[in-house]
Amino acid sequence: xxxxxxNSPSLSVQEGRISILNCDYTNSMFDYxxxxxxxxxxxxxxxxxxxxIKDKNEDGRFxxxxxxxxxHLSLHIVPSQPGDSAVYFCAASDSGSARQLxxxxxxxxxxxx
Amino acid sequence: xxxxxxxPKFRILKIGQSMTLQCxxxxxxxxxxxxxxxxxMGLKLIYYSVGAGITDKGEVPNGYNVSRSTTEDFxxxxxxxxxxxxxxxxxxxxxxxxxxxxxxxxxxxT
Numbered sequence: 001x002x003x004x005x006x007n008s009p010s011l012s013v014q015e016g017r018i019s020i021l022n023c024d025y026t027n028s029m030f031d032y033x034x035x036x037x038x039x040x041x042x043x044x045x046x047x048x049x050x051x052x053i054k055d056k057n058e059d060g061r062f063x064x065x066x067x068x069x070x071x072h073l074s075l076h077i078v079p080s081q082p083g084d085s086a087v088y089f090c091a092a093s094d095s096g097s098a099r100q101l102x103x104x105x106x107x108x109x110x111x112x113x
Numbered sequence: 114x115x116x117x118x119x120x121p122k123f124r125i126l127k128i129g130q131s132m133t134l135q136c137x138x139x140x141x142x143x144x145x146x147x148x149x150x151x152x153x154m155g156l157k158l159i160y161y162s163v164g165a166g167i168t169d170k171g172e173v174p175n176g177y178n179v180s181r182s183t184t185e186d187f188x189x190x191x192x193x194x195x196x197x198x199x200x201x202x203x204x205x206x207x208x209x210x211x212x213x214x215x216x217x218x219x220x221x222x223t
Binding site: 004006009032034036041042043044045046049089091098099100101102103104105106 | 157163169171207213
């Protein structure tokens, strides 16, 4: 049973346009959500997070939106750059021991020049 | 700061062999984690630790063991390697918010 789902395995966007990556979750105990970016042969790199007490968090070109009633979050990248091409993972945790993360299966973003 | 380091980067094991994947962090984080990532999948938690001397199972612990004798080090032991353990292994550390990942160990069991 996948508690965190990323239903789009891939997404292609033109440079300069907006990239929107989506994530759905089923566990209502999740209260902290994160996005990670991963390049080939490297470990995931933390990008941005949001607590369930907020519905939006912004950091430069990256904005995460959280819709608790729909159990849905999205990552917006504006403007998209070729260096943003990577796999993006959505992850979630509850307030339990050690804040264990449950990951989605990832979305491969390709930004075309 | 080196962050989270992992050794080796690559390893090929024969079925039934054993090995230890090393992980170290220099950020003085209390929490450390081991994940595995299979092709096309997300990361799955194998084991985690909330501090020296304290470890607990994650989602997929079978076939693995861990120990945490110091804050810095969190080795993962594979006993009797099986083809199903072919994967990329990531170690991470954190303080209860975001986790910081090492570069990974690619393990093949044949």
